[in-house]
Amino acid sequence: MPKIVAISNQKGGVAKTTSCISIAAALAEDGRQVLMLDLDPQANLTTACGFDPDELDWTIADLLIPEGSEEIPSITEIIQHSVMEGLDILPADMRLAALERRMYDQAGYENRLEELAESLSGYEVILIDCPPSMGALTLMGLSAAQMAVVPVQCEYFASRGLMQLLEIVNVVKDQTNPELRFYLFASMYDQRNLVSRQVLESLQEHFSENMFDTIIRIDTRIRESAMVGEPIHMYAPKTRAADEYRALAQEIITIL
Ligand SMILES: Nc1ncnc2c1ncn2[C@@H]1O[C@H](COP(=O)(O)OP(=O)(O)OP(=O)(O)O)[C@@H](O)[C@H]1O
Numbered sequence: 001m002p003k004i005v006a007i008s009n010q011k012g013g014v015a016k017t018t019s020c021i022s023i024a025a026a027l028a029e030d031g032r033q034v035l036m037l038d039l040d041p042q043a044n045l046t047t048a049c050g051f052d053p054d055e056l057d058w059t060i061a062d063l064l065i066p067e068g069s070e071e072i073p074s075i076t077e078i079i080q081h082s083v084m085e086g087l088d089i090l091p092a093d094m095r096l097a098a099l100e101r102r103m104y105d106q107a108g109y110e111n112r113l114e115e116l117a118e119s120l121s122g123y124e125v126i127l128i129d130c131p132p133s134m135g136a137l138t139l140m141g142l143s144a145a146q147m148a149v150v151p152v153q154c155e156y157f158a159s160r161g162l163m164q165l166l167e168i169v170n171v172v173k174d175q176t177n178p179e180l181r182f183y184l185f186a187s188m189y190d191q192r193n194l195v196s197r198q199v200l201e202s203l204q205e206h207f208s209e210n211m212f213d214t215i216i217r218i219d220t221r222i223r224e225s226a227m228v229g230e231p232i233h234m235y236a237p238k239t240r241a242a243d244e245y246r247a248l249a250q251e252i253i254t255i256l
């Protein structure tokens with residue numbers, strides 16, 4: 001069975017998708033077989049890998065809503081290879097949004113991803129890009145994962161959102177996934193900003209046991225790489241951002 005990491009934070013725009021693709025690429029660069037799973041109806045991860053969600057024959061939505069599709073594809077038919085060797089993606093499209101609304105009525109929906117993952121023995125690691133909400137899709141992602149990895153932007157309101165997230169993690173631990181562990185890291189960090197420095201310090205103090213040492217700083221090359229549809233380790237492998245994500249991936253894999 002592959003190890004599963006869910007990149008999650010209900011706050012929007014904190015670098016979940018960027019971190020998913022960059023951590024995955026760093027692991028693949030290191031010779032591992034890695035699958036990224038797009039669990040966001042926005043399908044930003046799918047797009048960042050260079051795919052147009054509307055042009056794909058199948059996406060993860062077809063696995064999760066089998067009724068409605070005439071023919072149910074196998075998971076291997078849906079998986080796409082990325083531009084990097086060893087790095088694959090299970091793409092998403094906007095139908096996931098409608099699916100999420102119907103999921104609450106389905107008993108045991110939280111376990112659907114874990115069941116799917118059991119058929120993916122060829123991968124060492126699966127990284128799930130969760131949407132910016134705490135709905136059924138995120139609960140499904142957290143229920144399947146061994147580890148929730150939470151990017152935090154060091155801003156004034158960061159800790160309030162984190163408390164809500166930790167409550168959800170505790171609910172998932174109680175109800176579906178007692179093994180779930182969570183770790184934070186600082187994303188899009190701006191060291192010139194005093195508030196950022198103070199927030200980082202307070203996070204490191206409060207979450208000392210649950211915080212990765214690596215800090216991901218702001219780097220415009222990361223934005224460019226998403227626009228060309230390539231991971232930073234392909235687009236600009238010698239940049240600071242690529243190195244920082246290598247260090248973070250190493251920290252994650254060491255304790256996964
Ligand atoms: N280290 C970084 N330096 C500069 N820009 C970054 C960095 N990390 C992410 N970004 C940019 O910040 C924006 C938000 O990132 P991203 O889409 O990964 O966030 P997200 O948490 O997945 O958003 P959403 O909640 O909408 O899914 C993107 O434009 C991305 O390119």
Ligand SMILES: [Mg+2]
Binds near residue numbers: 016017040044045130
């Ligand atoms: Mg995203």
